[in-house]
Amino acid sequence: MEDKYRPIGVFDSGLGGLTVVKDLLACLPNEDIVFFGDTARVPYGGKSRETITAYVREDIDFLLTHHVKAVMIACNTADSMARETVTPDYTVPLVGVVRPAAKQAALVTENRRVGVIGTKATVESRAYETSMAEIAPDVQVFPVACPLLVPLVEEGRFHRGDAVVDRVLSDYLAPLREKKVDTLILGCTHYPLLYDSIAAIMPETHLICSGSASTEALINTLRERDLLNDGQTHGSIQYYVSDAPARFAENGGKFIGREIHGSVSLVSLKKPAKA
């Protein structure tokens, strides 16, 4: 098979990466996609760089068994903590979510003050500051760790008007409103579900989601390497998870914006123990 007809691999620690898949499906409808969600070890956001890096290698290695032509790291934590470290070990391109979002923020900010909300690990990694320093050194980045947002979204509490969500968001966003950022990066692939609630609290602020920015980066990467699928048939999507496939199928719909049809397969990343 020509390389361009191989699928695109996408992974996340759990469900969040499906918000990126949503954008991929809209922009690249004829590509085949293999998605992996590491639901046996979710979440990554509070874990250490060493552990996250080990998990990311296993996630990528799994996708490579499906002969993917490129890997989309649809998880800000994984991208921030591990992409740079693992990149030299792979020949397929690894496209992340951090740099594309930083680039888009640099384009739209007028007062050169950009906020970032993300997991503890993403904020600790300083990945957004590092990317922005390379892309637009005059832009100041103000990061805030929001460890409760992933659990809230995973529990289905993301609707505008939910008293707990509004209260938690107000607390987290208060310092960014004080800093008068005019642009806010939703630096976690779970956060697009909170878009309306965040927009209600910061109505004058440009909100940047990882999905659309990184889809554009992926398209550029594939085009440069002549890897865009030029077929005319509609692409397929296969889902794999490391735990609880039924729960993934049930809850994934709200992330991807449509029902999860077809099967979700359970896989074990565990290598066989020595006899």
Next chain:
Amino acid sequence: MEDKYRPIGVFDSGLGGLTVVKDLLACLPNEDIVFFGDTARVPYGGKSRETITAYVREDIDFLLTHHVKAVMIACNTADSMARETVTPDYTVPLVGVVRPAAKQAALVTENRRVGVIGTKATVESRAYETSMAEIAPDVQVFPVACPLLVPLVEEGRFHRGDAVVDRVLSDYLAPLREKKVDTLILGCTHYPLLYDSIAAIMPETHLICSGSASTEALINTLRERDLLNDGQTHGSIQYYVSDAPARFAENGGKFIGREIHGSVSLVSLKKPAKA
């Protein structure tokens, strides 16, 4: 070494089990303790029975490398989902937290209506209903899954008067107040930190924590087998975690009620891959 002088093993998915250790230290000051927290895979509460059971076996196997004389499963999720399945595979006694708490609740309830709050997995397992049916079949059990409480406690948001905590707790406890339970089991080893906030919402209700009930069960088990340490020296405690030992040492203090002195060691549960 005589068996009675071997240490007691205790494990949890993360920090919560330290609330049980707090009770152990108070009641059994001359016992040595080896604690393991599976922080690389925390939390267990939203994962499947198969995955939790596999993790529990690895946790116990790790403790056995330290020649423990008994294992305290200081995690309601692990106990509910896996203890019965794995018990036949071990010769050391495995003491859980569910049955002792159910027993204590049966003793104190006057109206025979007992509420249980716990993780999604604990509630799905129906472990409290099963235990209560054996202990006191006339007691009705009303379980409520509270998936946001562990993330809140892990983030340090457990103080009475925290607006988010009070709101989340009010939502979760409302159906139990309606059911007029006179006794509530805090069915997760993280929840003792929420004791004051829960007591403020349900002031007339007996609150049962897993720690003291299960410590009593452990003492009985050790006594029956002549395994109580009768030495006069003060016991030691060793901590092991699968990720981020510094963070464990920093945050563990609020669970165990004293600073975590001495070292916290990082271990990998991963078996070496086949060559």
